[in-house]
Amino acid sequence: MNGNDLMTTLRQQISNGLGAPLMMILMLAMMVVPLPPMALDVLFTFNIALSLVVMMVVINALRPLDFGMFPTVLLVATLMRLALNVASTRVVLMEGHTGTAAAGKVIESFGEFVIGGNYAVGLVVFSILVIINFVVVTKGAGRVSEVSARFTLDAMPGKQMAIDADLNAGLITQDEARIRRADVTNEADFYGSMDGASKFVRGDAIAGILILFINIFGGLGIGMGQHGLDFATAIHNYTLLTIGDGLVAQIPSLVLSTATAIIVTRVSSSQNMGNEMFKQMLSRPSALGVTAGIIGMLGLIPGMPNVVFLTLAGIGGYGAWWLSQRQQQQALADEQAVEAPKAVSNEPRDLNWDDVGPVDIIGLEVGYRLIPLVDRSRGGPLMDRIKGVRKKLSQELGFLVQPVHIRDNLDLAPNAYRIALLGVPVGEAEVYPDREMAINPGQVYGTVPGIKTQDPAFGLEAIWIESDQHDNAQSMGYTVVDASTVVATHLSSLLQEHANELLGHEEVQQLLETLKKSQPKLVEDLVPKVLSLGVVVKVLQNLLGERIPIRDMRTIAEALAEHGSRTQDAGNLTAAARVALGRSIVQHINGMAPELPVIALEPALEQILLQSLQGGSEGGAGFEPGLADQMHRALSERTQQQEMQGKPAVLLVAPPIRQWLARLVRHSIPALHVLAYNEVPDNKQIKVVSTVGQRLPGLGQAVTA
Numbered sequence: 001m002n003g004n005d006l007m008t009t010l011r012q013q014i015s016n017g018l019g020a021p022l023m024m025i026l027m028l029a030m031m032v033v034p035l036p037p038m039a040l041d042v043l044f045t046f047n048i049a050l051s052l053v054v055m056m057v058v059i060n061a062l063r064p065l066d067f068g069m070f071p072t073v074l075l076v077a078t079l080m081r082l083a084l085n086v087a088s089t090r091v092v093l094m095e096g097h098t099g100t101a102a103a104g105k106v107i108e109s110f111g112e113f114v115i116g117g118n119y120a121v122g123l124v125v126f127s128i129l130v131i132i133n134f135v136v137v138t139k140g141a142g143r144v145s146e147v148s149a150r151f152t153l154d155a156m157p158g159k160q161m162a163i164d165a166d167l168n169a170g171l172i173t174q175d176e177a178r179i180r181r182a183d184v185t186n187e188a189d190f191y192g193s194m195d196g197a198s199k200f201v202r203g204d205a206i207a208g209i210l211i212l213f214i215n216i217f218g219g220l221g222i223g224m225g226q227h228g229l230d231f232a233t234a235i236h237n238y239t240l241l242t243i244g245d246g247l248v249a250q251i252p253s254l255v256l257s258t259a260t261a262i263i264v265t266r267v268s269s270s271q272n273m274g275n276e277m278f279k280q281m282l283s284r285p286s287a288l289g290v291t292a293g294i295i296g297m298l299g300l301i302p303g304m305p306n307v308v309f310l311t312l313a314g315i316g317g318y319g320a321w322w323l324s325q326r327q328q329q330q331a332l333a334d335e336q337a338v339e340a341p342k343a344v345s346n347e348p349r350d351l352n353w354d355d356v357g358p359v360d361i362i363g364l365e366v367g368y369r370l371i372p373l374v375d376r377s378r379g380g381p382l383m384d385r386i387k388g389v390r391k392k393l394s395q396e397l398g399f400l401v402q403p404v405h406i407r408d409n410l411d412l413a414p415n416a417y418r419i420a421l422l423g424v425p426v427g428e429a430e431v432y433p434d435r436e437m438a439i440n441p442g443q444v445y446g447t448v449p450g451i452k453t454q455d456p457a458f459g460l461e462a463i464w465i466e467s468d469q470h471d472n473a474q475s476m477g478y479t480v481v482d483a484s485t486v487v488a489t490h491l492s493s494l495l496q497e498h499a500n501e502l503l504g505h506e507e508v509q510q511l512l513e514t515l516k517k518s519q520p521k522l523v524e525d526l527v528p529k530v531l532s533l534g535v536v537v538k539v540l541q542n543l544l545g546e547r548i549p550i551r552d553m554r555t556i557a558e559a560l561a562e563h564g565s566r567t568q569d570a571g572n573l574t575a576a577a578r579v580a581l582g583r584s585i586v587q588h589i590n591g592m593a594p595e596l597p598v599i600a601l602e603p604a605l606e607q608i609l610l611q612s613l614q615g616g617s618e619g620g621a622g623f624e625p626g627l628a629d630q631m632h633r634a635l636s637e638r639t640q641q642q643e644m645q646g647k648p649a650v651l652l653v654a655p656p657i658r659q660w661l662a663r664l665v666r667h668s669i670p671a672l673h674v675l676a677y678n679e680v681p682d683n684k685q686i687k688v689v690s691t692v693g694q695r696l697p698g699l700g701q702a703v704t705a
Contacts (some may be wrong), residue, residue, distance in 0.1 A: 030083040051252035071193035107244035122243030134205040141261035142198035149191040158474035215242035285323040294317030354465035359423040365409035385488035397549035429456035431483040500544035530564035538570040582679040598652040605693030
């Protein structure tokens with residue numbers, strides 16, 4: 001077996017789960033089995049190398065989660081260092097009387113070379129390292145870990161709701177949302193683990209101090225009592241060995257403590273640590289220039305090291321000038337790229353039909369302060385957000401949503417925008433592009449300063465806050481989104497509500513052409529042999545008006561082809577299509593649950609409704625107004641009860657009255673789904689949770705249940 005095969009086999013065994021148990025067994029063996037000096041040299045060298053590798057990985061990580069195993073690595077490295085301390089202590093106490101080379105060359109080198117063989121200097125150096133590690137680095141890193149863990153856990157609900165808001169606005173896909181939710185969970189787990197792992201580092205520093213005193217006093221007792229050494233020889237041998245051992249352990253400990261402090265104080269970024277520090281510290285030439293001036297003034301004072309100060313001042317001044325010139329050149333290049341020359345013709349031309357523009361199907365008008373949001377040259381994010389909204393709605397509804405035509409409107413307020421469908425405004429609001437909206441999802445743990453408002457899409461209480469309050473608001477439970485997300489979410493909500501108005505003859509023709517590729521005979525028999533294109537358009541618009549997607553065009557077309565020979569009425573054909581789509585409709589309402597909770601009408605009340613519709617008209621002209629009003633209030637109460645229990649509100653009625661009741665509650669009780677008996681699939685069990693109309697209001701009595 002060659003070297004490559006050996007490494008491959010070893011890597012496979014480690015990946016199969018043998019690595020961690022093997023390492024734990026080796027660490028226990030170091031504590032129990034006496035190790036020769038050569039083995040201690042190898043293990044101490046490996047410990048130093050491991051700490052340096054961990055430090056380099058931490059520095060080059062773009063964000064803390066890129067090294068999510070750091071808490072575990074920190075624990076293993078700490079246990080390994082403590083095991084080495086036990087092994088070296090055994091050798092020092094057993095063989096220290098033979099000289100300073102008793103515990104290996106590494107400990108001897110640190111005892112002789114690093115501190116010059118002077119144990120007094122060694123004690124001072126070791127004490128300084130312990131103070132730096134224990135008092136400064138470890139204590140600070142522990143405090144940062146504790147605060148980061150607390151704020152990360154507090155901000156989790158807000159981050160989760162922000163992900164849901166981006167998903168609902170079409171800015172991200174389901175897979176991207178799943179990845180971002182996993183990142184939020186992993187971030188909370190990471191900082192929680194770091195809060196505990198920092199305690200290991202702190203305990204390791206304390207253990208190093210105790211081991212130092214144990215080795216010195218224990219060595220003196222053993223050397224003088226058992227081996228007959230004089231005090232000077234014993235204090236020299238055991239103190240140098242102890243100091244060397246302590247330095248060999250404390251230096252990797254200090255490196256890992258520093259790595260811990262770096263990773264918990266870092267902010268996620270797309271650059272590594274070196275590039276990020278250079279970019280942020282040298283982004284302002286004025287700071288470097290002022291520093292160079294102060295250093296230069298100090299260099300002119302008599303008695304100061306003039307050459308060093310003036311040289312450094314010159315280097316700093318040149319660096320400030322170079323950075324300033326570079327920024328000016330970059331700004332000039334950006335300005336020239338934006339301001340491209342445009343040829344303007346002064347010759348008047350005659351009007352033609354091109355000057356009579358069609359009405360925009362979907363229009364977005366913005367005030368002049370919102371123009372940067374839709375200007376790609378300025379990095380405006382709204383165009384990409386709107387594209388995401390169109391993609392999401394097209395996938396959900398089943399047809400291609402038309403492009404959104406955006407223009408500025410000086411008649412609007414500077415921060416206002418207006419959304420129009422077919423030239424008619426359907427919604428407008430104001431946003432602040434330099435602020436962020438903190439939405440109250442129902443439960444928050446404080447208030448943040450800002451401009452009070454309402455979320456235009458859902459009417460929730462909200463506050464326009466400064467950008468630097470983002471993390472603070474999230475930690476209090478607010479859902480924080482930027483201005484472009486507010487506009488995109490509002491647009492998505494309105495397009496879903498008015499989806500039936502977006503579907504026209506051209507879109508339906510494209511749907512049929514697409515279906516014809518897989519079902520040519522079905523489409524040929526349907527249009528125009530059985531139904532005209534206009535009737536199909538009306539049926540699909542009716543389905544969208546009741547918030548039923550038309551993605552399953554095959555099922556819809558088969559239902560229309562089956563019933564189209566008996567009726568050309570769009571209402572009856574819509575009812576037939578709903579029956580065919582019953583499984584999809586119920587699935588959307590109640591998921592995979594085998595039981596469907598429903599609200600039912602009393603048979604007597606249902607009979608009155610049937611007679612009123614048959615005797616009057618489809619609009620319910622023969623229905624008593626008082627009865628309709630009281631029934632409406634009762635349905636609203638039952639719907640609220642179902643929502644409070646976290647269950648869907650479904651009204652199950654006879655097929656002839658379903659359409660009239662659906663129109664009655666469509667806008668006033670949008671959460672209530674009205675189904676006919678024949679729309680419920682056979683594999684679903686029906687559970688009547690409440691009944692409306694136990695006493696007939698037509699006799700002057702109130703509707704009760």
